[in-house]
Amino acid sequence: MPPDPSDCRIISARWVLPVSGPPLKDAAVVIEGDTIVDVLFKEELSYKYPPQFLEQLPEEPHDYGDAIILPGFINLHTHLDYSALRCSDVESGMFDWICGLVERSSRWSPEQWRSSAAYGAREAALSGTTCIVDSSFSGLSVHALADTGLRAVVGLELFGLRDDEANAVWGHWLNRYDTLKNTTESRSRVATATGKIKLTVAPHAPYTVCPTLWLKAATWAQEKGLPLLAHLSESRHECEWIKSENRRVDEYLTFVKRLFNPALPLNDKGILEELSQIRWKGRGLSPTKHLKNYGLLDNNLIAAHAVHLDEDDVKLLTQCQVKVAHCPRSNAKLRNGRAAIEKLQAAEIEFALGTDGLASNDDLNMLNEARFAVDLHRAANPELQWTSERIIGSMTRDAARILNLNHEIGTIEPDKLADIAVFKLEHRTHGTENPYDLLVHGKSRLQDLFVDGRAVVVGGELVEE
Structure with a gap:
């Protein structure tokens, strides 16, 4: 016709x-x-x-x-929620930075969360991005993206360390999800109903989500036919914490628990004792092997960062067909290191670029991310073959395939x-x-x-x- x-x-x-x-x-x-x-x-x-x-x-x-x-470019990993915290801390490493991030944003009203996300969504659009994969603490990035007119996959973040609280935490998450799905805001309602904006679950990371809770999220996402968004092996600290112990991660988890539970006793002893009794960590495993051990690695997972991987980790990601969101500028700014994409290429692991959020990057410009990435990886590995054509393909065709949207975009x-x-x-x-x-x-x-x-x-x- x-x-x-x-x-x-x-x-x-x-x-x-x-x-x-x-x-x-x-x-x-x-x-x-x-x-x-x-x-x-x-x-x-x-x-x-x-x-x-x-x-x-x-x-x-x-x-x-x-x-x-x-x-249009597809940005495979962002945190639009925190866009207003651009340049708030450009010197600290991962866990000092994230403590400041959580503390500042903990005082925000819903209007401030939404305004912050809108700022990021607009900046992304103005640099050529048409689709964003966003991990959202507040969930309000859905409205910001709908108002801007962008396509998106939004993962509503999930946290919970205790297996015995997994049912209650998951029930609370489902209520938040239902509230977003049933919003009275017309643009958001239309965008989610038509699938222009897809809502999914984002278990934050292996060091903040217990296996019992992660399994509930993974099962739900598989049943819905949606990707599962998570952070994986972003820093050495979290890798050490999962494998054995790490004081800095303990300090961070204590800080967050106290921040959101001000009625707790001033002495941190009780919180630290609770962390020491976690049975699913300290088994000598990397975060990747930890997830595999609990049956939580699958082809539905889009793992952000994946900086610290050994050969066995890479093999597991290949076997389980896990996808990777590569965020080189954020990895560098937070002093986490360089993800060896040559290993991902050699193992034929699907990956595409993401900027992460404005709180850990200079901008949300995918071309700037690409320019930094190619220079970084060529400097580290002069034999790397990563042409401009392949890079543009990564930000468009490959990212769409990772999201299972390649039949549409x-x-x-x-x-x-x-x-x-x-x-x-x-x-x-x-x-x-x-x-x-x-x-x-x-x-x-x-x-x-x-x-x-x-x-x-x-x-x-x-x-x-």
Whole structure:
């Protein structure tokens, strides 16, 4: 059935990167409603779409000129909740940083949480991201993302160290989930009902979630057909804590318990004694082996960071088809080290880039994340093969496949949803015609952004509704 011209938009540029195939020079994309219906060379437009068709378009075909049209970026790991804490601590390591983060945000009202998340969602959109995978403590990032018009998978975070409290904690989490699903806010309600925003569970990390509670989350996510979001082996401290003991993690867990339970006695002895009696840790296992030991590694898990992995860990992630969200700038800023992506590549573990949150990064710009990543890994491993084409593929096609959304987004081809970014180029600064290199290593700026065919950014500015 031919497209309805009254519901169509035609955009073109010097380059279209379908990602599913080779770059197309001087090409166009035809969008009908929320869907891509055609990708073709500009010279084909006149005979494939006659004047009568073009005359019925709501707007004339838009030629962006010296620009690149490509799928919108997918950010595989963020914490939009904490966006307002940008630059709040740029010196501390992981656990000093996270204590400050938790303490500052513990005093926020719901309006402050939402405003913080909205700030992050807008920044992400303005740098070319159309889909965000967000781990949310408050759950209010759902509203921020819906208001901005972005696609998302939002994991409502889950915490709980005690097996004997797992049922109660899980019941409380389910109530929070139901409240979000049944929100009275129209944009959020529509976004979750249509699947534009998917709500899932995010057990925070092996050092903050006991196996009994994690199993409830993993079972629920599998039954719902949703990914499970978690942090894994981000720091050496947590790896040591799971394996045997680590004083800094004990101090952090004590601090958090006291912060949210001010009526507890001032003496920390009781809390430390409770931590020492945890039976599921201290068995000489890495976090990865710990999860495997309890049957909690599966192909549904998207593990953020995965910095500290030994050879056996890598084998387990491969066997269980675990996916990884690679966050190189956050790993560096929090002094956690470098994730050896060459090991992930060699083991054929699926991974894609994430920025983490603004509280542990300079921005939410996926191209900036890519530039840092390629320089970091080439410096550490000069033999690494990670081309610009592969990097862009990681932020689009590969991330969509990890989310099981590759039938909808991640490439520019007919029948896919029109999640599209348009970047203007400054060619006088460039010495190459490779469009992938122009994006990753050249100078460009976001011009327009479309989600479901609807303009979210126009002329570098957010569209306000």
